[in-house]
Amino acid sequence: xxxxxxxxxxxLQQFIGRTIGPPVVARDCVTEAAIRQFCxxxxxxxxxxxxxxxxxxxxxxxxxxPPAMMQSWVLDGPPREGIEKARTEQDRLYDLLxxxxxxxALGTSSEEHYERYxxxxxxxxxxxxxxxxxxxxKTGLGxxxxxxxxxxFRDNADAVVGWIEFRVLKFAPKQxxxxxxxxxxxxxxxxxxxxxxxxxxxxxxxxxxxxKGRLPIQRCAQCGQLRHPPRPMCDACxxxxxxxxxxxxxxxxxxxxVVEHPQFPGYEYPIIVVLIDLAEGERIVSNLIDCxxxxxxxxxxxxxxxxxxxxxxxLPLFRPAEAxx
Amino acid sequence: MADSLKxxxxxxxxGTTPFTKNSGVSELSLACQAVRAAxxxxxxxxxxVDGLVTFLLDSSDEIEVARSTGIGDLTFFSQVNYGxxxxxxxxxxxxxxxATGSAKYVVVYRAMNGRxxxxxxxGVSGQVVTxxxxxxxxxxxxGLLTPASWIAMSAQRYMHExxxxxxxxxxxxxTQRDHAQAxxxxxxxxxxxxxxxxxxxxxxxxxxxxxxxxxETDGGCALVIxxxxxxxxxxxxxxxxxxxxxxxxxxxxxxxxxxRPDIARLPEMEMAxxxxxxxxxxxxxxxxxxxxxxxxxxxxxxxxxxxxxxxVGEAKDFIVDGALTLGGRLPNNTHGGLLSEGYIxxxxxxxxxxxxxxxTSCNQPExxxxxxxxxxxxxxxxxxxxGCAE
Ligand SMILES: [Zn+2]
Numbered sequence: 001x002x003x004x005x006x007x008x009x010x011x012l013q014q015f016i017g018r019t020i021g022p023p024v025v026a027r028d029c030v031t032e033a034a035i036r037q038f039c040x041x042x043x044x045x046x047x048x049x050x051x052x053x054x055x056x057x058x059x060x061x062x063x064x065x066p067p068a069m070m071q072s073w074v075l076d077g078p079p080r081e082g083i084e085k086a087r088t089e090q091d092r093l094y095d096l097l098x099x100x101x102x103x104x105a106l107g108t109s110s111e112e113h114y115e116r117y118x119x120x121x122x123x124x125x126x127x128x129x130x131x132x133x134x135x136x137x138k139t140g141l142g143x144x145x146x147x148x149x150x151x152x153f154r155d156n157a158d159a160v161v162g163w164i165e166f167r168v169l170k171f172a173p174k175q176x177x178x179x180x181x182x183x184x185x186x187x188x189x190x191x192x193x194x195x196x197x198x199x200x201x202x203x204x205x206x207x208x209x210x211x212k213g214r215l216p217i218q219r220c221a222q223c224g225q226l227r228h229p230p231r232p233m234c235d236a237c238x239x240x241x242x243x244x245x246x247x248x249x250x251x252x253x254x255x256x257x258v259v260e261h262p263q264f265p266g267y268e269y270p271i272i273v274v275l276i277d278l279a280e281g282e283r284i285v286s287n288l289i290d291c292x293x294x295x296x297x298x299x300x301x302x303x304x305x306x307x308x309x310x311x312x313x314x315l316p317l318f319r320p321a322e323a324x325x
Numbered sequence: 326m327a328d329s330l331k332x333x334x335x336x337x338x339x340g341t342t343p344f345t346k347n348s349g350v351s352e353l354s355l356a357c358q359a360v361r362a363a364x365x366x367x368x369x370x371x372x373x374v375d376g377l378v379t380f381l382l383d384s385s386d387e388i389e390v391a392r393s394t395g396i397g398d399l400t401f402f403s404q405v406n407y408g409x410x411x412x413x414x415x416x417x418x419x420x421x422x423x424a425t426g427s428a429k430y431v432v433v434y435r436a437m438n439g440r441x442x443x444x445x446x447x448g449v450s451g452q453v454v455t456x457x458x459x460x461x462x463x464x465x466x467x468g469l470l471t472p473a474s475w476i477a478m479s480a481q482r483y484m485h486e487x488x489x490x491x492x493x494x495x496x497x498x499x500t501q502r503d504h505a506q507a508x509x510x511x512x513x514x515x516x517x518x519x520x521x522x523x524x525x526x527x528x529x530x531x532x533x534x535x536x537x538x539x540x541e542t543d544g545g546c547a548l549v550i551x552x553x554x555x556x557x558x559x560x561x562x563x564x565x566x567x568x569x570x571x572x573x574x575x576x577x578x579x580x581x582x583x584x585r586p587d588i589a590r591l592p593e594m595e596m597a598x599x600x601x602x603x604x605x606x607x608x609x610x611x612x613x614x615x616x617x618x619x620x621x622x623x624x625x626x627x628x629x630x631x632x633x634x635x636x637v638g639e640a641k642d643f644i645v646d647g648a649l650t651l652g653g654r655l656p657n658n659t660h661g662g663l664l665s666e667g668y669i670x671x672x673x674x675x676x677x678x679x680x681x682x683x684x685t686s687c688n689q690p691e692x693x694x695x696x697x698x699x700x701x702x703x704x705x706x707x708x709x710x711x712g713c714a715e
Contacts, residue, residue, distance in 0.1 A: 197465070229584075259531075260530065261530075275588070287468065
């Protein structure tokens, strides 16, 4: 590996797991007035947020704050003259990457989780931890690093009320990577990539887990039935609550096709597309790699491998495996 | 309720445009030409028509067609989803509208520049995040992008389980190509196909090769449906709808129902078979000829089993000795079908079903009292049985 890159990697490792600074404590307690102003601005008419009298009738038995407000309680005020904002570990991490040519930043995803509604009188604090720094990955924008931070929100009693996981791509805009040893590897922005899934509520969580090297199978939180591909409701019991298990990654070929024509830009042909019987009993469509098209057989044992395409997308692929005993 | 649509409606007019590789006109123009031709053939005036039904995938809306053809007022209009699975659904909609009195004369149509315009084989993509787009996205990153590749997954498993080979697929392709040679409107007329050519052609998505796939076609097709009573007053011999039903089976996906225990069968087609046989009071032994949906050769084999013409896994034995040819047990797609006449999304197969009942097919078998027609395979679909007026 490029010595510069090895050095950078070593320095980046030191940030992982660190809190970016002392917890940020809200300047004010949660108040009915602030909730109402927020709702006025975004046009939310839910009486549970706006109106003390009718809020008593709701299951909250009083006014609560919309979950989406969580972050707003701890936002910095406008900058004040003469007062320098304290630099955080996150700022230092960004500076380090900028030094190596990864000068631009783009928020790529955020995931929110709420433990409970905030009520008037709560005073929120937030602590942010750098969860992971992964890369370098080649993306459509240029080569970059994915930085994942998790901000945990707590109440006055230090109980967790929710968290937000935020992912940022810190990248070198095309043509400006500081390292010169590897120029041709930078992806041509005009070069088409495979057709990627749209990220939406019902499927994004699955791809995010895949990006972390997991092969999740959706599981109904109520009756435990597994289902793939993910869908928002359990067809067995009607529950919309779900979690997932991680598949062990082993399975066998139920059927396959070798796609040869027509050939679409962004794919390399021939492609072996396989329908896998996973050990857990669910089926999944993927590609078989490290196998000649003529050698693919129904019933053949396979195992998952995670591959990052040159477009930056992580895909769970399969390769031939030893028959499991 | 099972026989509620039995003999409640008849098909009384067929209209088609020429089927070509480059129509040189818009899809709306094709739609209007086909619709006018169907109305003329039925001996009606455009203003007699008060219902229009088409495919959800069709680019020509009902009101555009009504306006351009002089149909004018409509009391019934509808579009049916799921690609080629919609074909029989159109007839189902029309028959219900006729049976309930919602409309007196319904025209169903499909017009597409399937070769010169948007080609079905060019894969799925999209901008708006719908449940349908998420569905496709479980396949697109892995290069499973085309109808041939979707059906190939079932084909491979089917052939593995039952020992059918490409030689059997070739028999389907060759039989229908032969049929098309007598059809003046077939896009493959004058281009015969030998077994050798079949095997030397390039593979598309194994085990399917070039000649396992239907034609890409520019053209339009339309049919007129009315009540059996009104049909009596019209010029042409009506084809009465003995039974019609749509079918979507548990675990249904569009072309990718890979998660059912057995992917080597077509449970939605078996469901359609049960429905139409019950409704018509007929069984497979009563069917004289068929137009089984044939976007791909393998689909014909699988449907022979779905509709009970042979046992599960036995289609490969059923088709030897020319069972699907003019003198065989079940003359199938006597016009050449989607494989060799043209691909107007299966509506042209229904048109052939009508011709068979009328006795006007370019390859008319001796007997065609009951003709079975199915729509799209691997999608929510349907089937119908046509017969002579009673
Ligand atoms: Zn459940």
